Amino acid sequence: MSILIRKITFLCLTIILVISSLPRIYQAEAAETNHFPNPFKSKVDIRLLGTTDIHTNLSNYDYYQDKEVEDFGLAKTATLIKEARTEESNSFLFDNGDLIQGNPLGDYKAKINPIKPGELHPVFQAMKLLDYDAATVGNHEFNYGLSFLNETLNDAPFPYVNSNVYHVKKGKGKEKQYFQPYKIIKKIVRDERGFPHLLNIGVTGVVTPQITEWDRANLEGKVYTKDIVQSVKETIPKMKRAGADLVIVLAHSGMGTENYTEMDEDATYALTKVKGIDAIISGHNHKLFPGDFSDLPGVNEEKGTINGVPVVMPGNWGNHLGVIDLSLTTSFGHWKVNNVQSELRSVYNSESETNTIADPDILDAIQLSHEQTLEYVRQPVGNTTANIHSYFALIKDDPSIQIVTNAQKWYLEKQLAGTPEEGTPILSAGAPFKAGGRNGANYYTYIPEGTIAIKNVADLYxxxxxxxxxxxTGADIKEWLEMSAGQFNQILPGEEQTQPLINEQFPTYNFDVIDGVTYEIDVTEPAKYDTEGKLINENANRIKGLSYNGSPINLEQNFIVATNNYRASGQFPGVRNQQSVTMYPDENRQVIIDYILEQGTIDPTADNNWTFTSVLNTPNIQFESSIEAKDLLNENSPIQYIGPSNNGFGLYSITIE
Known part of the structure; x- marks a missing residue:
């Protein structure tokens, strides 16, 4: 009992001592503000910094074009990070995934010279210099398989969190999450008077549930996923019980809309309605917020909030840094968010003569991997008799797709020789991966006539x-192409007002061209499917004249289509009705290399197996492409250059007749 009395006496004396010193501490402030501040309430400003979708773009270098660039690279983002920290010392830094895959450097360290046990991946060699606090995984983290992912993350210099990926159960027992579901980051922050306070930030992460479809070959039987929103709802109370003062969600998921359904790919908007979230760092779709979603209800572009929650979606490849400022008050260990402000900071401004300088420390850290990657991608594999480009890949049959489909068919013919399927007609599907859009006006393939190197093949695929x-079946081929035709807006015949041809919400990598059949696309018809493959117009019929070997296709005839594991594992209309699927171990990119090596010299000329159905008396159909494309047009081309458009694109018109 005497011990308890002594403890109480000591506590009382401590409180008296603190209170007696407060007038001296706050004297200056009281004189300036004409009021005496609350001695038990402090104001603390903190800053959350976020990167997303780096895709191993560590330096400001385009390995496909083999040149230095100004508009992306973590080395440039690093400069913005350091500048942002000088403005606010109470800073936290997070990465939102899609980090280890996406350019030749990533492939080199995964396939050609893979990291060894205990070796630090180049991405972490760079990021450890920036003192990241935590990160989550993106869907592309799984592209190289779980063994490589595990080896890579084992040596990460910061914690990884994810709450919606689980081990597949083996026998009875409790569900086991594959990653650490959350992390409580404990950090001393200082208030406006310089006094220290312990702030506990709870951070969790989520990834698109579709990873188990997209990377089925790597993940089937090993992991499964749960709904993003429900996973976060279940994790927040756990973080709170663990002492989290604030809750941050790293959402590797696109924005989405008001109409969220369980297991949707894009869930960020739905997360803004979840109680208990203080801030969201989003990504996945390579878009921007604040910036790209002002039409959604509840969006405040000026404050960078959605339904009152601060959100950043900082683009891709390190081209933007997300900045969220939170103004907090703390009293007796309880924290309250009073004001928020979100913004994006770009590494590049086309109208400015002074752009962000690449951080030399980052460049030094990755120099060896950079040089090794350059040596690898510069190796020649063959020659091309003509230029290969993707400037008009969405407008007409295209050489950058033709070479891919030719190589895939060549490969599959070899695989099926001597099997029961040898006589089944082989088709080949390919899509334009680099066709501008959300990745900018320079995001096109261009390979000049002459030598083809590995870097060029990587640019194609x-x-x-x-x-x-x-x-x-033939009927499935028809539905597959109907889905692909969602790439285009519906055009109204006879309309004299400008009509944009391209549906900017449709990912170009879903615009599959199927070689081996011929067909027309009638853009005066409505799209049959939306961008997610959901039926929206049952009677729509954009695909006209679908033929095989010069005759209308037999809808009941069987075909074997060469494609990739991503498409074969997905739920594309037509594809999801597959009778069988065979997954081969060879990469599509390696197949293209082998095809060129065998041919020696290739003719990439497109066979024009698809065209648009005529749209008469409709003069103002327009689209955007690279300004460079104008130099490839002739005077009588149905495509004509109009002039510069927005964000560095060129504006073109097309006559469809």
């Missing part, structure tokens, strides 16, 4: 996909 063959 960006992803480490593997070849897949699916068996479908």
């Amino acid at each position: 960006l992803y480490p996909n593997t070849v897949a063959a699916i068996k479908v």
Whole structure:
């Protein structure tokens, strides 16, 4: 009992001592503000910094074009990070995933010279210099398989969190999450008077549930996913019980809309309605917020909030830094958010003569990997008799797709020789990976006539996909192409007002061209499917004249289509009706290299197996492409250059007749 009395006496004396000293501490402030501040309430400003979708773009270098660039690279983002920290010392830094895959450097360290146990991946060699606090995984983290991912993350210099990926159960027992579901980051922050306070930030992460479809070959039987929103709802109370003063969500998921359904790919908007979230760092779709979603209800562009929650979506490849400022008050260990402000900071401004300088420390840290990657991608594999480009890949049949589909068919013919399927007609599907859009006016393939190197093949085929063959019917081919035709807006015949041809919400990598059949796309018809493959116009019929070997296609005939594991594992209309699927171990990119090596010299000329159905008396159909494309047009081309458009694009018109 005497011990308890002594403790109480000591506590009382301490409180008296603190209170007696307060007038001296606050004297200056009281004189300036004409009021005596609350001695038990402090104001603390903190700053959350976020990167997303780096895709191993560590330096400001385009390995496909083999040149230095100004508009992306973590080395440039690093400069913005350091500047932002000088403005606010109470700062936290997070990464939102899609980090280890996406350019030749990533492929080199995964496939050609893979990291060894205990070796630090180049991305972490760079990021450890920036003192990241935590990160989450993106869907592309799984592209190289779980073994590589585990080896890579084992040596990460900061914690990884994710709450919606689980181990597949083996026998009875409790569900086991694959990653650490959350982390409580404990950091001393200082208030406006310089006094220290302990702030506990709870951070969790989520990834698109579709990883189990997109990377089925790597993940089937090993992991499964749960809904993003429900996973976060279940994790917030756990973080609170663990002492979290604030809750931050790293959402590797696109924005989405008001109409969220369980297991949707894009869930950020839905997360802003979840109680208990103080800030969200989003990504996945390579878009910007604040910036790209002002039409959604509840968006405050000036404050950078959605439904009152501060959100940043900082683009891709390190081209933007997300900045969230939170003004807090703390009293007796309880924290309250009083004001918020979100913004994006770009590494590049086309109208400015002074752009962000790449951080030399980051460049030094990755120099060896950078040089090794350059040596690898510069190796020649063959020659091309003509230029290969993707400037008009959405407008007409295109050489950058033709070479891919030719190589895939060549490969599949070899694989099926001597098998029961040898006589089944082989088709080949390919899509333009680099066709401008959300990745900017320079995001096109261009390979000049002459030598083709590995860097050029990587430019044609960006992803480490593997070849897949699916068996479908002629009717399935029709639905597959109807889905692809969602790339275009509906055009109104006879309308004299300007009509944009391209549906900017439709990802170009879903615009599959199927070679081996011929067809027209009638853009005066409505789209049959939305961008997610959901039926929206049952009677729509954009695909006209679908033929095989010069005759209307037999809707009941079987075909084998060469594609990739991503498409074969997904739920594309037509594809999802597959009778069988065969996954091959060879990468599509390696197949293209092998094809060129065998041919020696290739003719990439497109076979024009698809065209648009005529749209008469409609003069103002327009689209955007690279300004460089204007030099490839002739005087009588149905495509004509109009002039510069927005964000560095060129504006073109097309006559469809």
